[in-house]
Amino acid sequence: xxxxxxxxxxxxxxxxxxxxxxxxxxxxxxxxxxxxxxxxxxxxxxxxxxxxxxxxxxxxxxxxxxxxxxxxxxxxxxxxxxxxxxxxxxxxxxxxxxxxxxxxxxxxxxxxxxxxxxxxxxxxxxxxxxxxxxxxxxxxxxxxxxxxxxxxxxxxxxxxxxxxxxxxxxxxxxxxxxxxxxxxxxxxxxxxxxxxxxxxxxxxxxxxxxxxxxxxxxxxxxxxxxxxxxxxxxxxxxxxxxxxxxxxxxxxxxxxxxxxxxxxxxxxxxxxxxxxxx
Amino acid sequence: xxxxxxxxxxxxxxxxxxxxxxxxxxxxxxxxxxxxxxxxxxxxxxxxxxxxxxxxxxxxxxxxxxxxxxxxxxxxxxxxxxxxxxxxxxxxxxxxxxxxxxxxxxxxxxxxxxxxxxxxxxxxxxxxxxxxxxxxxxxxxxxxxxxxxxxxxxxxxxxxxxxxxxxxxxxxxxxxxxxxxxxxxxxxxxxxxxxxxxxxxxxxxxxxxxxxxxxxxxxxxxxxxxxxxxxxxxxxxxxxxxxxxxxxxxxxxxxxxxxxxxxxxxxxxxxxxxxxxx
DNA sequence: TTGACAAATGACCGAGTAGTCATTATTATA
DNA sequence: TATAATAATGACTACTCGGTCATTTGTCAA
Numbered sequence: 001x002x003x004x005x006x007x008x009x010x011x012x013x014x015x016x017x018x019x020x021x022x023x024x025x026x027x028x029x030x031x032x033x034x035x036x037x038x039x040x041x042x043x044x045x046x047x048x049x050x051x052x053x054x055x056x057x058x059x060x061x062x063x064x065x066x067x068x069x070x071x072x073x074x075x076x077x078x079x080x081x082x083x084x085x086x087x088x089x090x091x092x093x094x095x096x097x098x099x100x101x102x103x104x105x106x107x108x109x110x111x112x113x114x115x116x117x118x119x120x121x122x123x124x125x126x127x128x129x130x131x132x133x134x135x136x137x138x139x140x141x142x143x144x145x146x147x148x149x150x151x152x153x154x155x156x157x158x159x160x161x162x163x164x165x166x167x168x169x170x171x172x173x174x175x176x177x178x179x180x181x182x183x184x185x186x187x188x189x190x191x192x193x194x195x196x197x198x199x200x201x202x203x204x205x206x207x208x209x210x211x212x213x214x215x216x217x218x219x220x221x222x223x224x225x226x227x228x229x230x231x232x233x234x235x236x237x238x239x240x241x242x243x244x245x246x247x248x249x250x251x252x253x254x255x256x257x258x259x260x261x262x263x264x265x266x267x268x269x270x271x272x273x274x275x276x277x278x
Numbered sequence: 279x280x281x282x283x284x285x286x287x288x289x290x291x292x293x294x295x296x297x298x299x300x301x302x303x304x305x306x307x308x309x310x311x312x313x314x315x316x317x318x319x320x321x322x323x324x325x326x327x328x329x330x331x332x333x334x335x336x337x338x339x340x341x342x343x344x345x346x347x348x349x350x351x352x353x354x355x356x357x358x359x360x361x362x363x364x365x366x367x368x369x370x371x372x373x374x375x376x377x378x379x380x381x382x383x384x385x386x387x388x389x390x391x392x393x394x395x396x397x398x399x400x401x402x403x404x405x406x407x408x409x410x411x412x413x414x415x416x417x418x419x420x421x422x423x424x425x426x427x428x429x430x431x432x433x434x435x436x437x438x439x440x441x442x443x444x445x446x447x448x449x450x451x452x453x454x455x456x457x458x459x460x461x462x463x464x465x466x467x468x469x470x471x472x473x474x475x476x477x478x479x480x481x482x483x484x485x486x487x488x489x490x491x492x493x494x495x496x497x498x499x500x501x502x503x504x505x506x507x508x509x510x511x512x513x514x515x516x517x518x519x520x521x522x523x524x525x526x527x528x529x530x531x532x533x534x535x536x537x538x539x540x541x542x543x544x545x546x547x548x549x550x551x552x553x554x555x556x
Numbered sequence: 557t558t559g560a561c562a563a564a565t566g567a568c569c570g571a572g573t574a575g576t577c578a579t580t581a582t583t584a585t586a
Numbered sequence: 587t588a589t590a591a592t593a594a595t596g597a598c599t600a601c602t603c604g605g606t607c608a609t610t611t612g613t614c615a616a
Contacts, residue, residue, distance in 0.1 A: 021299030025604060035565045037607085046604065149458065152430030157470075159479075166478050169470075176470035180427060180462055187461045192435075192447075192454035200444050201437075303574065313595045318575065558616085565610070573602070582593070 004042045006032055008053050016095035020050065050112060057096040058119045059267035064089050065123055066270055067260065069130040078134060079178035086154060087170055090161040097162050101155075121202055127151070135185055144193035146185050153177050210275050215242055222268045231265060234258040238272055245276075252276055282320045283503075284310055286331050294373035298328065328390060335374040336397045337545035342367050343401055344548055345538065347408040357456035360408060364432060365448055368439040375440050379433075399480050405429070413463055422471035424463050431455050488553050493520055500546045509543055512536040516550055523554075530554055 010031045014023040043049040068085045127147045219239045234255045260269040288309045292301040321327040346363045405425045497517045504510040512533045538547040
């Protein structure tokens, strides 16, 4: 299981330097210091590697954002904190961003395209949730446009992180964008993006619904990766709770909180959270 | 010379379907109905093809935008017309957008990266020019941020054109974004992007300065592509004027206007315009 | 020390690549 | 019509790719 992670990390480096098609399995194995055969013990094909990578790296992003959005920050600072955490993520994972937000391996491989798209839809939902919390009914007609604006700000300003290493004042950036977002949310009067348009755009990629079985499978997968620890125990308990819930909601929320702090558990925490509808 | 264009058009189709690395020269020649050898009569290598394509396709974009920005639209409608022409371009050239705004062949090939970057800088300058015309001194401190916001809007909303064929109301979209841009320009108070930051970001790609020689070379290249026509004659006259100018400014402006209407002359018109400092 | 099992290796395969060049077809000229 | 000049061809080369598998290496318990 550690081997898999090593391969994914090194592959990400190479993809971000050269692109997906231009990087050979040979190069990946060389950088890992393993043989070509060893690669195919971890992944059946090169495509399977990419698919796994999307999950491994994008989950961190999405979970991060959702956590801020649903956190207990005061309304006055929520937008600032939102942007701060977004760009912290961009800074930390600039290689991930280079590969998955810019490269379009996706044209050809439908499966991959849908996967990345599904994550983007997840993110959109988190943003919409935040806007509803902040502005409520007043923004109803314009919330999708403001969401598009926010994503536009992200894409535009993220360039600064992705293609150069200039030291930047994250606080100032977050404040600047939070102000712009707030200004638009308060003043905009001409909507363009409607509920139906959103439906149309998102249609091609069927939403994955969380079933008991798929959730338990995900939890088991994550447990495998973990050494003995509080996090592992918490996950074991949560797994049992998925079938029939006996603990009270605060206890479950606490157990989720236990595991959210670990980077490689953020995704499972996010999904369990969704399942228990916090 | 027509052969070159045929190859570039068909190659663009394939690149937009499959990506650059995944498309073979074989496939391109098959779609063109020519032999592999014929391809290498037009382009020395596959890389040279891509380099030519960047010029061929992006020039249309940039020249288009610059023309609207410097046109004589009233201030009240300039922003709307700007967005309208941008998204008309995205709609018409969605394949170009798919390839050059999303694909990152660029990671590996420095030359290509710089080229695309140079065009983006050109576009940024056009936007800044427009903002200065519209808001003047009042926006001085925030103009770069508003420019980044505009580019963000473009990137975000362009998704609608690039990845689906949903029929969209361009007028409504242009109005909506023009309003948002105006709102931000009038209300924003916290700048983030400074003159120096822009310099830093743009530094890696040396600006190409227009020399007499390079301009004459460009004009000659363009003339080669043209059949006998008013446009060709106008270009011949303009070429003579580059060396020592004898005509008055209105005449030169008229000659430029003659050629701007042809799609494949927009770029040369744009560059001549710059040279004569209109 | 032995032997059984799993993990890791890298030479190898067929497919497909970019690019070449001797040959053939087409056009222009005399 | 004959000849020179140019355009176009596609079999060919040398190479890289993703993926396989017989073989070697390492790790245990007995």
